Amino acid sequence: MRRSLTIILFLLAVAIFSGAIWNIGYRTALTGVADQGRVYLQSASDRLVGQLERFRQLADLIAHHPEAIAVTSGEIPPEDILPLFTRSADSTGALEVGLLDADGRLVLASADSASGQDWSDRDHFERAMTGAMGFEHFVDEADRRIFSFMAPVRVDGKPAGAVMVQVDMETIEESDWRSAPQVVLFTDEDARVFVTNRSEVLFEGFSTEPTEGVFAPMRVRAAGTNTVWTLPDARYLPNRALYMELPRPVVGMTGHTLISTAPAERLASLQALVAAAVCITFGAFLYLARERRRVLARDNLLLEQRVTARTAQLTAVNVNLRHEIAERQEAEEALRKAQADLIQAGKLTALGQMSAGISHELNQPLMAIRSFADNGSLFLERQNPTQAAENFSRISALSHRMGRIIKNLRAFARQESEPVTDVNINSVLDAVMELSEPRLNTENVVVNRSGPSRDVWVRGGEVRLQQVFMNLVSNAADAMLQSDTKQLDIKVMRDGSAVHVSVSDTGPGLDDADKIFDPFYTTKEVGQSEGMGLGLSISYGLVQSFGGAINGKNRPEGGAVFTVELAASEGVA
Numbered sequence: 001m002r003r004s005l006t007i008i009l010f011l012l013a014v015a016i017f018s019g020a021i022w023n024i025g026y027r028t029a030l031t032g033v034a035d036q037g038r039v040y041l042q043s044a045s046d047r048l049v050g051q052l053e054r055f056r057q058l059a060d061l062i063a064h065h066p067e068a069i070a071v072t073s074g075e076i077p078p079e080d081i082l083p084l085f086t087r088s089a090d091s092t093g094a095l096e097v098g099l100l101d102a103d104g105r106l107v108l109a110s111a112d113s114a115s116g117q118d119w120s121d122r123d124h125f126e127r128a129m130t131g132a133m134g135f136e137h138f139v140d141e142a143d144r145r146i147f148s149f150m151a152p153v154r155v156d157g158k159p160a161g162a163v164m165v166q167v168d169m170e171t172i173e174e175s176d177w178r179s180a181p182q183v184v185l186f187t188d189e190d191a192r193v194f195v196t197n198r199s200e201v202l203f204e205g206f207s208t209e210p211t212e213g214v215f216a217p218m219r220v221r222a223a224g225t226n227t228v229w230t231l232p233d234a235r236y237l238p239n240r241a242l243y244m245e246l247p248r249p250v251v252g253m254t255g256h257t258l259i260s261t262a263p264a265e266r267l268a269s270l271q272a273l274v275a276a277a278v279c280i281t282f283g284a285f286l287y288l289a290r291e292r293r294r295v296l297a298r299d300n301l302l303l304e305q306r307v308t309a310r311t312a313q314l315t316a317v318n319v320n321l322r323h324e325i326a327e328r329q330e331a332e333e334a335l336r337k338a339q340a341d342l343i344q345a346g347k348l349t350a351l352g353q354m355s356a357g358i359s360h361e362l363n364q365p366l367m368a369i370r371s372f373a374d375n376g377s378l379f380l381e382r383q384n385p386t387q388a389a390e391n392f393s394r395i396s397a398l399s400h401r402m403g404r405i406i407k408n409l410r411a412f413a414r415q416e417s418e419p420v421t422d423v424n425i426n427s428v429l430d431a432v433m434e435l436s437e438p439r440l441n442t443e444n445v446v447v448n449r450s451g452p453s454r455d456v457w458v459r460g461g462e463v464r465l466q467q468v469f470m471n472l473v474s475n476a477a478d479a480m481l482q483s484d485t486k487q488l489d490i491k492v493m494r495d496g497s498a499v500h501v502s503v504s505d506t507g508p509g510l511d512d513a514d515k516i517f518d519p520f521y522t523t524k525e526v527g528q529s530e531g532m533g534l535g536l537s538i539s540y541g542l543v544q545s546f547g548g549a550i551n552g553k554n555r556p557e558g559g560a561v562f563t564v565e566l567a568a569s570e571g572v573a
Contacts (some may be wrong), residue, residue, distance in 0.1 A: 014279040022272035027224045029264035030242060034226050037182070037244050041257040044184045045248050048195065051172050052251055056133060056149050058092055059165040063151035071099060071107070072153045072161040078108040085110035095146065096166040100125065102159070109164075119150075119164070128152045128162040137169075137194060137252065139203075145169040145194060147251075169195050183237060183258040186248070194253065198237065206256070208243070217243075228261060238262065420546055422569045423462045424455045425492060425499060432469045433490075436477070444486055445477060451492025457571035458499045460546040468542050468550075471535040472503040472562050479507030479560065499568045504561035509554040516552050 062068055067084055070076045078099065085097040089110040098109030104120025119125045124134030128150035137147045148166045152159035173195065185196035187206045196202055210217055217229035220243075227243045238260035246255040373395060380388045433447065440447060458465075473488065480486045489504045510516055517540040536552075543550040548566040555561050 014276050017279060018272040018276040021275040022268045025271040026264055026268035029267045030223050030226050030228075030261065033242055033259055033261065033264050034244065037242055037257050037259040038246075040182050040259075041184065041244055041246050041255055044257070045186075045246055045255040048172065048186065048253075048255075049248060049251055052135075052147060052167070054092060055094055055147070055165045055167045056135070056151075058088060058094065058097075059149040059151040059163050060133065062088060062097065062165070063153045063163040068099060068153050068161075068163060069155060072101070073155045082108060082110070093167070093171055094165050095144075095168045095171075096164070098164045098166075099153070100150070100162045100164055102129070102161055104162075106164075107161075122148075122150075124148060124150045125162060129159050131159050134162075135252065137188060173197060183241070185256050186251075186253040187256065188253055201237070208245075229258065231258070240265075420459050420461060422457050422571050423460045423465060424571070425458050425465070425501060425566070426451075426456055428462060428465045429469060429490060429492070429501075432466055432473060435470065436473050439477060440473075440488065443477060443481070445480060446487045447490070448487065449490045449492075451490075452494065455571060456492055456494060456499055457569045458546075458566040459569050460548070460566055461542075464542045464545075468539040468564065469501070469503065471539045472564075475535060476503060476505035476507065476560075480505050483507055494568055497568050499566050500563055501566070502561055502563045504555060504559060506559040509558065510552060510560050513553050517550075 062084070065084065067076065067081045071078050071081050081099065085099075085108070088094065089097045094110075096109050096111040098111075099107045100119055101107050104118055104122070104125050106117040106119065122136060124136040127134030129152065131152050131154075133152075134150040135148065137145065140146050145168065146166050147169055148164060150162040150164050153161040153163060155161075183196075183198050185193045185198065185201060185206070188194045191206045193201050193204050193206055208217075208220070210219065217231055219230040221228055221230075229241050229243045231237050231239060231241060238258060240261045241258035242261055244257050244259075248255055377388075429449070433449075473490075476488050480488075483506055485506045487506045489502070491502045491504075493500045493502075517536050540550055543564055543566070546566060548564065550562065550564045552560060552562040
């Protein structure tokens with residue numbers, strides 16, 4: 001009996017303590033909800049005022065427009081200002097923009113309003129005629145909620161008319177408020193809801209006291225410094241809500257918000273339940289504390305052992321991962337070196353293919369230089385300096401030509417590691433054609449170049465671009481070895497921010513255009529031009545590194561065409 005009484009008294013004490021916790025938690029949570037509500041109501045009010053302010057400024061701006069003043073003073077017909085009204089209404093979302101004369105009659109409007117409507121008895125028109133900005137809200141014949149501004153149009157410093165700007169409040173609600181969880185509404189001077197994000201209370205009478213026949217609370221009670229309403233059952237309104245209001249005389253309305261107290265009630269209930277659970281389990285906890293301590297000590301030891309083992313495993317995995325990263329970095333470095341060596345080998349192979357023709361190109365100037373030097377000596381002995389100077393000039397020209405050939409060879413053979421820069425594509429093609437000219441002449445290949453004569457600048461590397469086009473020209477020459485007609489067409493075209501360079505031949509064309517850029521894919525016979533199937537693959541990678549693209553296809557008239565697309569640039573100074 002005594003034990004039962006002790007249990008009952010303990011449970012009663014727990015209930016009283018939990019109730020006190022609930023009350024304290026509820027009041028505390030309501031304070032936070034109230035702070036959020038004030039911020040939200042202030043924000044919603046500022047948004048409403050700010051959105052209406054756009055139309056107030058529009059009315060004032062048009063009222064000072066020269067066309068509005070000219071129409072009011074009779075200098076131009078009213079129809080001349082209609083485009084201005086229409087553009088202003090379309091750009092701002094205004095329902096109607098109109099002009100009234102000094103008698104309050106509508107002269108012209110952007111909407112379908114009939115001219116001659118009388119607004120002289122409206123308060124905002126009378127205020128506009130005093131020289132101030134007037135505003136008014138009302139419901140028109142189409143049951144639309146209208147907020148109207150009237151700004152005076154001054155002629156010779158006196159109000160001679162007014163610009164009217166009307167906005168449909170439905171558009172303002174749809175743009176910002178419909179999805180908000182909080183209930184916000186604005187009432188007019190007649191205490192009727194004029195703007196709200198809950199359409200079911202629109203145009204309802206509003207009261208802060210329980211009243212029949214209007215939108216009002218069933219019960220009002222104070223919760224500390226806050227006011228809590230109990231509302232009738234409604235689909236989009238909370239049953240119990242925290243009420244706050246904020247007058248906004250600048251638009252002639254008062255803002256109200258209703259924020260559900262359900263979060264505060266849930267939080268207070270959770271706190272009370274936690275307090276009750278803590279009190280109920282406190283006695284059991286004391287009894288089980290010793291056993292729990294022993295179990296925790298055992299579990300802690302097991303956990304430490306598992307952590308130690310897992311740490312050792314992670315350390316081993318981390319060491320292996322570092323080794324794998326180092327190996328991968330070494331492999332990537334080896335791959336980059338192999339790619340660079342492969343590119344250089346390709347260039348040297350191309351130089352080897354051109355060596356015979358280039359030797360001939362260098363041997364001819366050397367023989368001519370020797371001849372002109374001997375002749376120049378003879379002319380000097382014969383006292384003929386004019387002829388000697390002419391021979392020496394020819395020797396200088398031939399030396400310049402040999403130097404240009406050797407310069408192109410050295411530039412093509414060296415390894416380029418500079419970053420992407422601005423390159424003149426015409427200079428690149430000139431160097432490629434000068435190096436390829438001996439072979440093309442030997443094989444009777446007709447070369448046609450077309451494109452802008454001025455410098456065309458692209459993003460790339462000069463030496464690497466030379467290798468790309470040297471590969472394309474060499475492949476074209478190889479393809480035309482057995483052709484009756486040997487014609488090589490090179491075309492440069494700038495298209496906006498890109499430069500397209502096409503190299504086409506009259507060979508047999510491509511067997512499989514989808515595989516031409518695959519490494520080691522080649523249609524050349526074994527031993528022919530040392531073909532390994534790497535030239536186009538290397539060219540593809542080089543063009544990709546410049547941010548460009550390369551593709552190849554067969555021409556309808558026969559042969560193949562390769563097009564290189566590079567990013568255009570403005571060049572260097």
